[in-house]
Amino acid sequence: MVDGGTVQGKTVNDLFTRDATSGRLQPIHHPLQTPVRAIVLPVLELSLARLLQESVIRHLVPQFPPNTLWLQNTELLHSTVYHASTHMDPIPATEKDINSEILSILDVAEHLCPIEAILESVVITRTGTVLALWHPAPGSTEPVDLRKNLRQALPKASKKQIVTDTVLLHTTLARIGTTSDSLLSINNARDAGKGEEHSQEQLPSKESLWAAVGAITRELCGMQTRMDALWYVEEQDLLALALNGRVKKRIIPFQCNKRL
Numbered sequence: 001m002v003d004g005g006t007v008q009g010k011t012v013n014d015l016f017t018r019d020a021t022s023g024r025l026q027p028i029h030h031p032l033q034t035p036v037r038a039i040v041l042p043v044l045e046l047s048l049a050r051l052l053q054e055s056v057i058r059h060l061v062p063q064f065p066p067n068t069l070w071l072q073n074t075e076l077l078h079s080t081v082y083h084a085s086t087h088m089d090p091i092p093a094t095e096k097d098i099n100s101e102i103l104s105i106l107d108v109a110e111h112l113c114p115i116e117a118i119l120e121s122v123v124i125t126r127t128g129t130v131l132a133l134w135h136p137a138p139g140s141t142e143p144v145d146l147r148k149n150l151r152q153a154l155p156k157a158s159k160k161q162i163v164t165d166t167v168l169l170h171t172t173l174a175r176i177g178t179t180s181d182s183l184l185s186i187n188n189a190r191d192a193g194k195g196e197e198h199s200q201e202q203l204p205s206k207e208s209l210w211a212a213v214g215a216i217t218r219e220l221c222g223m224q225t226r227m228d229a230l231w232y233v234e235e236q237d238l239l240a241l242a243l244n245g246r247v248k249k250r251i252i253p254f255q256c257n258k259r260l
Contacts, residue, residue, distance in 0.1 A: 012128060015243065016070065016177050024067045025177045027243035034090035035248075036235040037098070039105060039150055040078040041115065041227045043171060048225050049074035052132060055122075056174050059215045060130065063204040069130075070175040076241050078231065079117075079134065079169045080162060081143065082150040087238055089158035102232055104153040105252055112149065113256040114228035116140040117169060122216040124209055128176030134169040137224065141254070143169050172242060178203070229253040 016025045043049050053074050061069055084101050085091040093101070116137035123131050136142055144166045151157070204212075230252040237245030 010238070012175070012177060015175070015239070018067070022067070025070045027070070027245070029240075029243065029245045030238040032087055032090075032236060032238055034085060034087075034092050036087050036233075036238070036240075037084035037091075037093065037101065038080055038233050038235065038241075039082045039084070040080050040231050040233060040241070041117075041169070042229065042231050043077040043079075043225055044227070044229065045225050046074060048223065049077045051223070052077070052171075052173055052220065055216045055219050056130060059212045059219075060174065060209075063208055063212050064176070064178075065203075068177050070177055070243075072172055072174060072242060073244055076244075077171050077173070078241060079171050079227075081230070082147055082154070082157070082163070083161055084154050084157045086158040086160055086162055088162075089160040091156060091158055098234070101154060102250060102252070105150065105230065105232055108146075108149045108153050109230055109252045110255040110257050111259050112141050112146060112254050114141070114226050114254045115143070115146075115169075117225050117227050119220050119223045119225075122173070122213045122220065124176070124213055128178065129172055130174040130176070130213070132171045132173055132220070134171070136169075143167060175242075 010030075014030075015028055017028055018024065019026050043052075053071055056069070056071065085093065117134040117140075118137055120133045120135050123133065125131065147166045232250045232252055233241060234248040235241060235245065236247065237243070239245065240247040
């Protein structure tokens with residue numbers, strides 16, 4: 001389990017509610033006055049995206065009560081690379097500004113090659129987010145170089161970036177729909193031989209979670225996918241890609257052309 005705070009300033013209770021009839025998790029969409037503008041690497045191989053989800057369902061879902069995990073839409077799996085505008089540091093943009101940003105990103109993508117991403121491990125953050133961690137194959141475009149190029153191409157971008165580790169590529173696979181505080185407090189109480197009986201029956205121990213994500217890692221480690229395009233997305237709702245909110249996306253393929 002790796003450290004993490006709130007998810008972009010929101011707790012689990014801010015992100016999800018439960019359907020009164022079925023008990024299923026329902027996302028709470030937070031409209032944004034200034035849409036988030038992000039550049040992401042989509043997982044375009046849907047067969048691989050489904051394998052990722054199936055492994056989570058097989059190993060992690062049984063650890064929890066029904067309707068506890070929010071599974072990411074396999075058609076929207078992605079790794080966030082850079083933000084032109086974040087909700088924490090919004091940069092308003094006209095249509096002309098947006099077109100200018102897209103042209104700048106097109107220029108970056110024209111001279112970079114696709115990323116051959118290899119799955120390294122699967123982890124759970126303390127906020128209950130299940131992440132797939134990737135590293136580029138030797139000779140592939142490095143995420144740090146891609147981010148450097150985008151930072152230079154978008155000088156007016158938000159100073160407060162969501163992804164602060166420029167080397168990291170991670171893809172959210174699922175979110176645990178219980179508060180991280182309650183999960184941690186129950187685990188800590190269980191470690192001390194205390195805690196409510198109902199909670200102990202319902203929620204897994206940290207050791208069980210580690211075992212589950214370890215099984216997912218062993219099953220998926222080494223899987224490779226070709227990330228041959230960027231998406232330029234405008235999220236009208238906070239975390240729209242993650243929570244099936246309103247989003248506009250444009251495909252920007254890598255061209256691998258050398259600069260003259």
